[in-house]
Amino acid sequence: MSLVQPSSVRAKKAIRTVGQNYQAWSLLAFLSIVMVGGIGWRLGYLQLAEAEKHNLQAESNRIRLIPKLPVRGNIFDRQGRLLASSRLSHSVFLWPRVAKRDDWFQTRQRLSQILTIPEAEIQKLIDKQGRNVNTLVPIARSLTPAQITALAELSSDRDGLEVDIEAVRNYPNKDIAAHILGYTGEITDKELGELRSQGYRLGDVIGQMGVEAAFEKELRGEWGGFQIEVDGSGKAIRALGSKRARPGQDLQLTIDLNVQKAAEAALGNRKGAIVAINPNTGEVLALVSRPSFDPNIFSSRISPKIWKELQSKDHPFVNRALRGFPPASTFKIVTATAGIESGKFSPKSVLQTYGSLNIGGTVFRDWNGAGFGPLGFAGALQWSSDTFFYQIGKGVGGPTLIDWTRKYGFGKKTGIELKSEESKGLVADDTWKQKNLKLAWSVGDTVNMSIGQGFLQASPLQVAVMFSVPANGGYLVKPHLLKSKEPVSKWRKSLNIKPETLKVLRQGLRAVVNAGTGKALNSPTIPPASGKSGTAEAPPGANHIWFGGYAPSDKPEIVVVAFGEHEGKDGGGGKIAAPMVLRVMEAYFNAKKPPAKPVK
CATH class of the missing domain: 3.40.710.10 (DD-peptidase/beta-lactamase superfamily)
Structure with a gap:
């Protein structure tokens, strides 16, 4: 059998090979253009169409919002004697975004021990807000001196954990007129769903009974707070601005x-x-x-x-x-x-x-x-x-x-x-x-x-x-x-x-x-x-x-x-x-x- 191919056969094979090489290079060039164009279009879209969105995300990563509860209005009797007021108290807050995930289990465990709150309850508070929230999540209020000391030691090596002072409700006469005055408490999930549009948020304090509930709108006041710039680790760099909380309205009752x-x-x-x-x-x-x-x-x-x-x-x-x-x-x-x-x-x-x-x-x-x-x-x-x-x-x-x-x-x-x-x-x-x-x-x-x-x-x-x-x-x-x-x-x-x-x-x-x-x-x-x-x-x-x-x-x-x-x-x-x-x-x-x- 002869190994030499006829010239007609060789000519056809030569023509087909050249076409195939050309098609491959064309396809590769086309794909490159498409990919570069797609990347360029995406970059342009991100920079132009979604620039504001991503700027806000970047801002939220470096801007920390620290809300301040307003001081609730006082309640007086008909002669001007105090029935309900506010006093300063230490509270503990957590900023989930800054808290390190590797430390969270130990942090939660120690918080539970110090505050005598079940770990599951603490975790529930964080889950409600989500880990990417930029505001502080209140964990407990009215801390004892022993709790304040223990939390100060814990917060020294735990990012995102803070002890701060805020106003809490105080009734100087204790149980006197309790059914008239009622009481305040943290907003429930149901109440939050109904009142979120009015500016209420998780951890807010709201009247739950009596005059405190009946005149919630007047007594509540208006939230304030301030913004600070933080670095990548969550450490404060500088203050950016603030809004003073507006205290609630004082009420005078007919009670003697x-x-x-x-x-x-x-x-x-x-x-x-x-x-x-x-x-x-x-x-x-x-x-x-x-x-x-x-x-x-x-x-x-x-x-x-x-x-x-x-x-x-x-x-x-x-x-x-x-x-x-x-x-x-x-x-x-x-x-x-x-x-x-x-x-x-x-x-x-x-x-x-x-x-x-x-x-x-x-x-x-x-x-x-x-x-x-x-x-x-x-x-x-x-x-x-x-x-x-x-x-x-x-x-x-x-x-x-x-x-x-x-x-x-x-x-x-x-x-x-x-x-x-x-x-x-x-x-x-x-x-x-x-x-x-x-x-x-x-x-x-x-x-x-x-x-x-x-x-x-x-x-x-x-x-x-x-x-x-x-x-x-x-x-x-x-x-x-x-x-x-x-x-x-x-x-x-x-x-x-x-x-x-x-x-x-x-x-x-x-x-x-x-x-x-x-x-x-x-x-x-x-x-x-x-x-x-x-x-x-x-x-x-x-x-x-x-x-x-x-x-x-x-x-x-x-x-x-x-x-x-x-x-x-x-x-x-x-x-x-x-x-x-x-x-x-x-x-x-x-x-x-x-x-x-x-x-x-």
Whole structure:
């Protein structure tokens, strides 16, 4: 076989080889142009189109934002005495961007030991913000001297860990007025989601209850802070600028600290509430709920375990002054009003009272089991005769009694600023009973309601508003906590009660103290007073006890209502609650006495 190829074959092979080499170089040149062009286009895009974005990223790497919480506004009583303020305290912060990842495990472990906070909780705080955040993340507030020393030593060799001074909330009177003032605490995840658009951020402090929550916008103030330039390791190089935090607005309340303290002492360790208001203006002079708490405990971080323990102690965060309970015989003020105003009974009506009455097949007894003989309205209030008011309730009928109950402000919120904590109470009617119990309203329901029992529920504050009606001449007042320069007319409206009805009510309430169930208030230590007791059945526990009163009887300045939840083990409202009212009134009127003249 010959190894020499024909010339035609060699020519074709030569032509194909040259073409292939040319195509390869062309392809390589094309790819090079594309790549260089792509890189150039990308560089141009980064330098031009995204220049601002990357400049900001570079700035964020070297500019550190150190926010400063504003100082929260102070809260004062009506005389300018301090109820809530701010104090300086040491807090520990972490800057995740600077903290070295290699050291984080040991840092977190030591922080947990020093602060007695679980490591998982510390890690959760960092995870919420993210490691690239440029602001300080608060880890703990209100550090002890021992913690400050230990953290100073730790921060000396741990980048991103700082101890700084900031203002935290302080309540100089501890648990006094706790349910009025409320407390502040770090913003929750839910609250942050709702309030982020208003400038709130993780670690922010916010009002969580009471006046602190109701007036959060006024008390909060405005964030400040400053910027510093840092090097690659996070060390400060120079300050770039600052914005002063704007402090919150100071508030003056209607509360009288002396009256508040007297009410706190009068209630003592009993579970319940005391409310004192000006019956003419609706100004709240004192508002106490027991059990209570010290709001200062929230100035530092509270563990879930401690929070659970606090809540388990008879619900100390429930404001019993704003929660509904059966008002018992204090409600006979409303029944008497309905009886006379309806025209079914005259102011001079006299009814025979009995040991019991059979109404609609049910036996309704009087509290003394014997009755009081014939009584008029004033006498029936004086002795709190149940069978008298059974007859009044039955006589006016359910719709009329319910209508007057609502006119007196029951079944709706009073309008006090603590609206998120206030209960409307309950004024049941046929519609309510049909919906909830699948039963029609009966005469027995009206009879029960006539003495403040059955489905009726009212808060101590609502009962104080009720007592204000006969005290001020027939006006329904709107209780409020913020001191106001508004005219009295803004805070009350007339119920258009006839003068003869008001006269009967005031005669009866004065007789209660003079010679009836409220003789504990018949004391020379206060001006002549008027009032009404109440004892509500509350099975399976002991009875609830009530006493409400006002003084002076001829020109009332103060209404006080005392309530004891299941505190009727040793007696009724006249025996246990009336002395509480007396102590509060003594504090109020003693403060009004002119100072004694020095003996020459």
